[in-house]
Amino acid sequence: MEKLPPLNAVRAFEVAARAGSFTLAATELGVSSAAVSQQIRNLESWFGKQLFVRNGNRITLTDAGHAIYPQTARALGDIAAVGRRMLEGGVRPRLVVSVPFSLAELWLAPRLAELLDGFPQMAIDIRVEDDPVDVVRQNIDLRISYGDYHYPALRMVRLVHDEVLPVASPGFLKRHGNQGSILADMHESQFIHTNWGPNYASHPSWADWFAVAGGTRAPDPSHGRRVGLSSLAISAARLGLGVALGQTTMAATDLEAGRLIALSAISVRLGQPYCAFMLPAKAERADIAGLVALLAATPKTARGTR
Structure with a gap:
């Protein structure tokens, strides 16, 4: 040796x-x-x-x-x-997944449901927490993070580089809509803004979206609705509280079901991809590999663009 x-x-x-x-x-x-x-x-x-x-x-x-x-x-x-x-010996394995708050309900949960079709007896532990986490000490099987730089010692798989586009509920459009001019003419109080917090600077704002769309409008967050999670922005839009810049991975189910409608086909990419991190020794475990494959799969997004 x-x-x-x-x-x-x-x-x-x-x-x-x-x-x-x-x-x-x-x-x-x-x-x-x-x-x-x-x-x-x-x-x-x-x-x-x-x-x-x-x-x-x-x-x-x-x-x-x-x-x-x-x-x-x-x-x-x-x-x-x-x-x-x-x-652990013969103890039934438990899949421990650590995920940021914004991804837990609208993105991770539906894919876990698919995973359980193949592993119906699996025990799952979902931990909702911000970076950084100690994957080894906390016995985490899979950590999902925004960005590919958090855990250089772990194996990393890029899952999806998400984008945002304007979405609103059919009820909101019925009350306020005017076909394609709704975003240009809408009062600033009707925009939903996501406050990403002090640690993030690469998420697109409404000003970024209008710039990509060829406009100069920059809605003031102090005059609109502000939320602290991207998933909450989508929920607020679904409830008819305004128009949000919804992440397509999280809004896909609502768009496909018609609970949300995309107001434009123009989207803006996020600054960083979502990535999965794991210990190399766990990367080939069937349940972990299966979940990573599901998370990396491109969602079926029926945008219903007006």
Whole structure:
């Protein structure tokens, strides 16, 4: 067998690199900060490379540290997965899926229903949470995120690069519609705006949509309806509260059923794709691979464009 680096030191390195602090790593590992620091020095001595730059209580990875971190995290994740499989024995597997709030109901839930057609006895645990999450420590089988940059140590599959287009309910159009001129003439209070929060800057706004459509209008969010989730914007439009920029992956079912109508065929792409992340050791598991395939499938979208 090839010579292995000291495994306790490798574990200390992985936790410290992920946490960005020897103190936080010590808390997670249940040891002292001095012990973590000593383990890191042992590993640096073994490699003959400096892995961290120390600046008081702050640490950053060196180029050598960046080079070994992804493989280290994957290897420890694979070992953890083996341990769980052995300990669980014949226990029925549970699929643990972690998803952002906006995707849970309108996008993930319908596809889970399809997955259960093939795995009717499967136990499923859906966790709705924002990035970042600790996939290894929280025993998450599949993490779905907006963007492909959150988890560089995990296997990543791009699922869909979504787009938005204006949607409204038939009832709203009956009360306010004027064929194709509704968006140009509509009062600003009738626009539904999605507030993505301070962490996101790549989601298109109504001003972006009008610019792509060849117009100059920029509806003021302070004069319209504002919601904090893209899925809530679609629900508000379905209830007749106004016109929303609906994501096509989430609005597909309502568009196909006629509960929403697309007011234009013009759409604007989101800045980042939705991606699935998983430990490499779990990527070939039938239930996980099946769900990833369903999530990556192009939805059937009957837009009903006016």
